[in-house]
Amino acid sequence: MACQRGEGEDGRPQVKKFDGFDLPTVGPISSYRLRHFEHARYWHPSNKAFVKVYAQLGLHRYNFLEGTNYRFSLLQSYNRGMTSGAARYYLSLFADCPDSGRTLPFHALVSENRIGRLDISVHIARPRCSEEQPRLCRPTYTCSPLPRWPSSEMFAQRRFYTLNEHELRNTDWVRLYLDLAHSTCDRGMTESQLSDFYIEQVAIRSLSDADPPSLDSKSLVVYMVYKDLAKDRLGEPCYRKAIIRRVYEESSRSLTFQGKHWSFSEEKEKKKKKKDKKRFALLKKRLGVCGAWRLGIDVYRKRGIRSSSTTR
Structure with missing residues (x-):
């Protein structure tokens, strides 16, 4: 967790905790190795679908563990790690409570373990006023097939x-x-x-x-x-x-x-x-490597002739 310096009510310097969700009021965002995106201003269109799914997944984690039934309403903003590969997403969203009809702000932390495939962890999902802290530990089963x-x-x-x-x-x-x-x-x-x-x-x-x-x-x-x-x-x-x-x-x-x-x-x-690999392995045993390759080339030539004739 990073910290930022500000002033308290008495005017004295005060250190405020910044856990990645809320923007720092002092200093550039880049010093926290995060980039900020808002729905209204800096939203990247290609990010919208999967980041929204991340936010819904964070709320699902809260409902799953707490036995609640909050409904996703809106993704407000998010902070993302500045790396070009797998990153952490600190998401700010709103959810509706079907019992009371109220809309509450939520935080969710989703970490990508690998990029370009489904391999992610949801560490935090909490109402914005909650004090749940991330207990980050990379699971040992992440790379299991x-x-x-x-x-x-x-x-x-x-x-x-x-x-x-x-x-x-x-x-x-x-x-x-x-x-x-x-x-x-x-x-x-x-x-x-x-x-x-x-x-x-x-x-x-x-x-x-x-x-x-x-x-x-x-x-x-x-x-x-x-x-x-x-x-x-x-x-x-x-x-x-x-x-x-x-x-x-x-x-x-x-x-x-x-x-x-x-x-x-x-x-x-x-x-x-x-099946083709198994057939080729059997041919190698019977005919040797050279004989199997020659037979394979002849088969592929015949296939090519047949496919070209059918296209005509």
Whole structure:
């Protein structure tokens, strides 16, 4: 936590704490290694989609841990680390309380562990008047590989829970997690592009073997099958999959999210490449390296001739 010097009510010099959320009143912002963005003045259009998702995720962390039901209203501003890679985002936002109808200011701290993929941690989410301090500690599981997509037989097992239609349409964080997976991987995505994804099936698995999977599980893996409506309108392959892992760290009270997404056509292409590698490995054993390469070149030539003839 940084400090800044100012004057107290008695006119004497006073040191004020600055934890990254509120702007310092003395000295340049650059001395705190942060850049400030406001909705009205310095908002960068390409940042809007994913930073807004970060703010919604911070509020989700507060509701998740405190058992509240605040609704995201507005992202007011944020301070971002000056690095060009993974950075911390100190977000100032507003949320509505459905019980009282009041709108309250909130703070949220979201840290990117890696850039260009879903790998982030939410360390702080609090009402602006709260004194919760960040307990930053990099989780040991951050770089652990994501699980593979289960088979249909595995989904039928008791350690998986498939959401029914009511749960799928009324669990806000399901949609939020999908938006998070896409906006972190492609920062140029707009809100309208994110709205083109239609979720069809969701299954969850608890990371704790002692607890059965449920929507209340603190650490879990989410498996999604969804549709890209924009590609569907063009008549292109439109079905996609996503895996998002949420891990709760008890010592720091932080939530860490990791995930990836891919299309069915990409999955088929990967399977095809694996088969080709296996075939080539068998050919190497039977014919030797030179013989396998010659045979492979002949096959690719024939494929090229066929594809060119079909295009004509």
